[in-house]
Amino acid sequence: MNSIKEIQEEIVEEFAMFDEWMDKYEHIIELGKELPLIEEQYKTDENLIKGCQSRVWLHAEMQDDNIVFTADSDAIITKGIIALMIRTFSNQTPKDIAEANVDFIDKIGLKEHLSPTRSNGLLSMVKQIKMYAIAFSVQSNS
Amino acid sequence: MIQEKQILNIEKIRADFPILSRQVNGKPLVYFDNGATSQKPQEVIDVIDRYYQNENSNIHRGIHTLSQEATTAYEEARLVVQKFINAKHEHEMIFTSGTTGGINLVASSFGKKFLNKGDEVIISTMEHHSNIVPWQMICEEKGAVLKVVPINDKGEFLMEEYDKLLSENTKIVAVTHVSNTLGTINPVKEIIQKAHQKGAYVLIDGAQAVPHTKVDVQELDCDFYAFSGHKMLGPTGVGILYGKEEVLNQLPPYQGGGDMIKTVTFEKTTYNELPHKFEAGTPNIVGGLGLAAAIQYMNEVGIENIEAYEHELLSYATVQIKKIERIRIIGEATQKASVLSFVVDGTHPSDIGMIIDKLGVAIRTGHHCTEPLMNRFNIPGTARASFSFYNTKEEIDVFIQAVERAVKMLR
Secondary structure (H helix, E strand, O other): OOOHHHHHHHHHHHHHOOOOHHHHHHHHHHHHHOOOOOOHHHOOOOOEEEOOOOEEEEEEEEEOOEEEEEEEEOOHHHHHHHHHHHHHHOOEOHHHHHHOOOOHHHHOOOHHHHOOOOOOOHHHHHHHHHHHHHHHHHHHHO | OHHHHHHOOHHHHHHOOHHHHOEEOOEEOEEOEOOOOOOOOHHHHHHHHHHHHHHOOOOOOOOOHHHHHHHHHHHHHHHHHHHHOOOOOHHHEEEEOOHHHHHHHHHHHHHHHHOOOOOEEEEEOOOOHHHOHHHHHHHHHHOOEEEEEOEOOOOOEOHHHHHHHOOOOEEEEEEEOEOOOOOEEOOHHHHHHHHHHOOOEEEEEOOOOOOOOOOOHHHHOOOEEEEEOHHHOOOOOOEEEEEOHHHHOOOOOOOOOOOOEEEEOOOOEEEOOOOHHHOOOOOOHHHHHHHHHHHHHHHHHOHHHHHHHHHHHHHHHHHHHOOOOOEEEEOOOOOEOOEEEEEEOOOOHHHHHHHHHHOOEEOEEEOOOOHHHHHHHOOOOEEEEEOOOOOOHHHHHHHHHHHHHHHHHHO
16 A cells, blocks of 8 residues: 555646646546445434535544545535545555645645635545544554 | 617726726636625725725714814715615614624614514525524524524515414514525515514615615615625625614614713713714724715616616526526526526536636535525525626626536536
């Protein structure tokens, strides 16, 4: 398994081939369409991160030493970006996730999607991923 | 096209709004988010600029020339607003921070004076959160009950249901003049008359009405009418609460502070007269001046012309957008202001909004601060284009093409 840093570099490289925003968005939409990422039973209110614009569901569970994330959104662009997040963070150790620096969104020119004004639930999702990482690492230490 | 040039000289009007010539994401800006806030003409920008360059000083308390000049200008602004909505007295114009500020003032002060346990407050399904939450808060505090008038599938206020809800227990009815999400123009005159027959007071949320249609508060006979400056070419942070003199005089002050008092001792404070009783603290002076400049601009264009032209834009946009497959217009009232809310089956409004933003088109997506209304239609939100008189049919064409392109990408 590649490290979080390596995966982020991969994504940045992958997006470097798109000059036009249009192609970039089309790619994200495709990523979004390729999911479902989450089992219906986990689309609960408890797992819901409610943004003003779109809704995001995030579920986390430990498998061996790694956290496996599954997620979904009702908006397809958000969902595409979620797919990238999952690719980056899922199947990593709680410690690595907690310490990771998320910079690929910025580097691929989608920073506005993580701004609080977008209010699409993505920013809260990143925070939630980190929270899970911290919570699971506390659990495994105790 | 020829017909629209006859109503208004759009080219000349557009030149008055500096922001309209800018580009967004490399494309000419098409600004269809007027329901959220309108753009500002140069006249309004100049007034704000001039005030801070040459006139800035505090009002109502200075002995010096600058203060007197600022006081005069601010009080003249009040007169401009009074004339604009045809109120009987200038002291019936309370400067507020906006519509939300005005409604909170009434909910709080009216509630303190008139609401008791078991009393009822009536609102409608299509209210903005600003005309729901303040009433929920005061109802909870006073043990009063909030009643909601339902709407039909077209997004129209159900008068017969309203008749059933109105009773001797109704103390106040608070409804919107124009729905920010649906564009529905409510029959507020009839709503007001019926409430008065039962002895209830009426507050009208005019945030979306005043920018687009002639409002005459005496003709409507409403007890309160609240609106915002920034949706009608003025600056943010200023608004007006109109209240009938005899009603306002019965209400306790909303906030305490400077300007709202006559005399203060530690034992007892006597309150100032209207309108100052409700204007504690240093107000948004430049906001008031900007609002007056905005009204003067609207007067020059002519509110009837604005209304007629915007109606034309709405009709054109409605016909054009229906050509997109699987589109559903949310809000199809017979009487509608220039708001076009829609959903496209199989797509999410925010996705459409994000893609057309890249094409320079600014619209609003989401629940528009009307969550209960979205629940009524069983949708998470809509995409909303809202037009102003500086918009054009050419811009609508760009918008439609952008939506078509977005839908193609998303499906």
